Amino acid sequence: MARKRLPAEKRRESILKAAERCLARRGYYSCTTADIAAEAGITEPILYQHFEDKRDLVECLRHRTVKELSRYVVMRVLKQSNPLAGLREAAEAAFDFTRRHRSKMRAYYYSIPELGRGGFHRTPVDRLHHLYAAVSYMIEEAQRRGEATDDVNAMEFAWSFVALMEIVYIANALGLEVPFNDKRTYLDLVDRLLSSISTTGRIEG
Amino acid sequence: MAEVKSSRRNRRPLIVAAALKAFAAKNYDGASMADIARAAGITKRAIYRHFPSKRELFYAVRNEVYTAIVENLWRELPPARDFTELADLLMRAHLRFCEENPDMLRIVVNTVSEAAAREFQENIESLLADRAGDIRSLVEAGIKEGTLDPSLDPAYLAWVLVLIFFFLTYMLAFEEDWLLPRGEEAASVIMRPILASWAPKAGGGTTGPAVPPGKPPTRRSSPPR
Known part of the structure; x- marks a missing residue:
C-alpha cells in the first residue's frame, strides 16, 4: 500500500506526536528512533530527513511542549485582575494542563536525564529560568501595588512558589498514585502560600 | 571450589560500584557492559553471571x-x-x-x-x-x-x-x-x-x-x- 506523501510540516508534526506517545509509554532509553518511525508509520530514513538524531527530535518535542504549556498558563493568568490572583491562576492552570496532557508531560520529564553529555539540552533549564523570572516579576509588581508585603524577598519567594508548581508536574510525570489528584487540597496550599505575603491576608479577585 | 564461589558472590558490590560510576558518567545509553566490566576488572561474562541484563544491573x-x-x-x-x-x-x-x-x-x-x-x-x-x-x-x-x-x-x-x-x-x-x-x-x-x-x-x-x-x-x- 502506497503511503500518503505528507507536506514536510505535517510529517514533522506526525513524527513529534509519535515520539510523544512512544516516550510516554516506554521512557527515554527504551524508546528508539526505529520505534518512533514505526509508531509514525514511516521508515527510519524518512525520520532522519526531518531530524538529525534522537536527541534533536526529543529537543524539538520538548520545545513544543513548553510552548504549549506556557501559552496555556499565560492566557489564563492574563484574565486575572491582580498579580497574586494571577499566580494562583498559574498554579491552577499548570495543574489542569498536566491533568489534560498527562502523556505529554510524561514524555517531557522522561526525556530530561541527558545531562552534561556534550552541551546538554537547554529547554528544561530555560523553562525553569523563565518561570522563575515571571513569578518574581509578578511578586514585585504586587509589592509595587501595595498588595504584597514589602518585607518579602520576591526572588527567594519566587523559588518557593515555583517548587510548589513544579511538584505537580513531577507527580504527574512519574504517574505516581499519590493524593495529588485532589485539586482542592493542592490549591489550598497555593492559597496559603500566597496569602502569607498578601497585605490583606487573602487573595483578592 | 568453595572459595571461588564466595569470591563470586563478593563481586556483586564491586560490579554495582563500577556500574554506578559508568552510568553516572555516560548515562544508561552510553555506558556499555564492556565499559563496566573493564572498570570492575572482570569479564563481561562474569557480570552476566550476576545480572541477566544491563537493565537489571541498572x-x-x-x-x-x-x-x-x-x-x-x-x-x-x-x-x-x-x-x-x-x-x-x-x-x-x-x-x-x-x-x-x-x-x-x-x-x-x-x-x-x-x-x-x-x-x-x-x-x-x-x-x-x-x-x-x-x-x-x-x-x-x-x-x-x-x-x-x-x-x-x-x-x-x-x-x-x-x-x-x-x-x-x-x-x-x-x-x-x-x-x-x-x-x-x-x-x-x-x-x-x-x-x-x-x-x-x-x-x-x-x-x-x-x-x-x-x-x-x-x-x-x-x-x-
Whole structure:
C-alpha cells in the first residue's frame, strides 16, 4: 500500500506526536528512533530527513511542549485582575494542563536525564529560568501595588512558589498514585502560600 | 571450589560500584557492559553471571542509590525544637548528601526516564510511599506540637515534601546558576515560606507569616475551643 506523501510540516508534526506517545509509554532509553518511525508509520530514513538524531527530535518535542504549556498558563493568568490572583491562576492552570496532557508531560520529564553529555539540552533549564523570572516579576509588581508585603524577598519567594508548581508536574510525570489528584487540597496550599505575603491576608479577585 | 564461589558472590558490590560510576558518567545509553566490566576488572561474562541484563544491573544500581539517600536521611533524626526546624534540617542534609555524591545524583535523574517501565514504577512508588509514611508521622507530630495548622492533611503534606525533595535533587543535578544561595542554603530558602504558610493561622487573617522566623512557636497547652 502506497503511503500518503505528507507536506514536510505535517510529517514533522506526525513524527513529534509519535515520539510523544512512544516516550510516554516506554521512557527515554527504551524508546528508539526505529520505534518512533514505526509508531509514525514511516521508515527510519524518512525520520532522519526531518531530524538529525534522537536527541534533536526529543529537543524539538520538548520545545513544543513548553510552548504549549506556557501559552496555556499565560492566557489564563492574563484574565486575572491582580498579580497574586494571577499566580494562583498559574498554579491552577499548570495543574489542569498536566491533568489534560498527562502523556505529554510524561514524555517531557522522561526525556530530561541527558545531562552534561556534550552541551546538554537547554529547554528544561530555560523553562525553569523563565518561570522563575515571571513569578518574581509578578511578586514585585504586587509589592509595587501595595498588595504584597514589602518585607518579602520576591526572588527567594519566587523559588518557593515555583517548587510548589513544579511538584505537580513531577507527580504527574512519574504517574505516581499519590493524593495529588485532589485539586482542592493542592490549591489550598497555593492559597496559603500566597496569602502569607498578601497585605490583606487573602487573595483578592 | 568453595572459595571461588564466595569470591563470586563478593563481586556483586564491586560490579554495582563500577556500574554506578559508568552510568553516572555516560548515562544508561552510553555506558556499555564492556565499559563496566573493564572498570570492575572482570569479564563481561562474569557480570552476566550476576545480572541477566544491563537493565537489571541498572536497577541494582538505582536501588543502591535510593537506599543510600534514605539511610543518610533516616539514620537518626537531627535534634530540632519543632517540625519547621526538623523539615529544614532534613532538606539541608539531603542537599548536602547529593552535593557530596554527584554520581548518585546523576543516577536519580537518570532513573526518572525509566519510570515508564512497570516494575520501576511499582518499585519507586513503594519506596516513596514508605518515605511519605515516615514524613507523615513527623507532620502529625508537628500538628500536635502546634507548629502546623491542624486543618492540614498530613498525608498530603508528606507527599508535597517528598516531591520537593525530588525537585531540589533535580535543580542540583542541572548544575546551573539558579540565582539561589549555593548548596544547602538553597533548601532553606525554598522551604522557609512554604513551612511558614503551614503554621496555624493566628487569630484569622493577619499579615506576614504567622510564626516569626527564628522564634519557637508557642506550644498549645490546652486544645483550642
